[in-house]
Amino acid sequence: MKKILALTLALIMLMSLSACSGGEDTQSQANNSSSSQQDESGRSKATEFTFELAAEEERTVENLIFDEDVTISGDFGVIIFENCEFNGDIINTAEQFTRVVLPDGTTVNGNCVFKNTTKEANMDYPMPKYISPNTLNIVCEDCIGSGVLESTENDMIFNGETYSMADVKFFYDADSNELVPYEGQEASVLFVGQWWENGEKILQMFGE
Known part of the structure; x- marks a missing residue:
């Protein structure tokens, strides 16, 4: 029972970390997309x-x-x-x-x-x-x-x-x-x- 509980907690933690990482990637992509719309002089x-x-x-x-x-x-x-x-x-x-x-x-x-x-x-x-x-x-x-x-x-x-x-x-x-x-x-x-x-x-x- 304890092993099952430990495995369940570990799985939840991994899912949480994956969600956080995915959110950061999405935000990073959004930032890169925004800056790619501007040229080197800051024009869009x-x-x-x-x-x-x-x-x-x-x-x-x-x-x-x-x-x-x-x-x-x-x-x-x-x-x-x-x-x-x-x-x-x-x-x-x-x-x-x-x-x-x-x-x-x-x-x-x-x-x-x-x-x-x-x-x-x-x-x-x-x-x-x-x-x-x-x-x-x-x-x-x-x-x-x-x-x-x-x-x-x-x-x-x-x-x-x-x-x-x-x-x-x-x-x-x-x-x-x-x-x-x-x-x-x-x-x-x-x-x-x-x-x-x-x-x-x-x-x-x-x-x-």
Whole structure:
């Protein structure tokens, strides 16, 4: 009787140990599966590709890989993509102001596209923008749009043409709030923008 009881207890202990070990293995597999969904930069695959901004909203999106085109809509908003990778185009459909900010650490393998219905504007119009310290390929065919390059060591590609500080003829003077001739003033930003005035297409470049 004692032998039977001892064998029964031993069997129960073995079953308990096996269950614990199996639980640990399951948890380990779950952890490995979770980490395998992220790349070495801590990014995971995005499932959302459209972002609608409210006026004066500032939104930060981080650590995502976008394998499809991304569309941003809504006027007077700001969206910042931190540590993201874009394998399609980014499309800014805003008519006014909305900034798409692409800081260091974010990779854009596609184009930065403007799609709006506005053409007539002027220098003071709050144009939608792409902002980055890195070279962007901006496409702005039959509408307004602008790019802000926050590093004068890099270039900006705008509608297939490459621009740098070597092409700049004007400098924005913050004290007078006017454009003055560029004569080698220290600049940290390159601006390239496009609009129409009285039916005439304007392409403006300046340093700041």
